[in-house]
Amino acid sequence: MIDTNEGGAADPAKSKRGRARERLQARMPKGGVVAEIGVWQGRFSERILAITKPAALHLIDPWLYQPEFGNTGFGKKKNEHAMGRCIATWSRASPPIRA
Numbered sequence: 001m002i003d004t005n006e007g008g009a010a011d012p013a014k015s016k017r018g019r020a021r022e023r024l025q026a027r028m029p030k031g032g033v034v035a036e037i038g039v040w041q042g043r044f045s046e047r048i049l050a051i052t053k054p055a056a057l058h059l060i061d062p063w064l065y066q067p068e069f070g071n072t073g074f075g076k077k078k079n080e081h082a083m084g085r086c087i088a089t090w091s092r093a094s095p096p097i098r099a
Helices: 016-027 043-052 077-091
Strands: 033-037 056-060
Touching (some): 016 043, 033 043, 043 056
Parallel strands (some): 033 056
């Protein structure tokens, strides 16, 4: 995984997004099949694996720089090269990882 702080707060668990994700994970069944849409750099994916221990985890993200969406993470120029690093990182995990 590429180390970054998704969500922007010094402590992601204290951000509004972090608290919402914690509530979501508390409600997720253990050992189920999970799909995460919008993986970005995988921090939440790692938490899903650690907390819910899914039978299978499907990660869905195009990891594609799209400048027409400049107000999003995948549209910011500074993230253009990060997309390539994400693809390289997650493609090494292929074939699918079984938890």
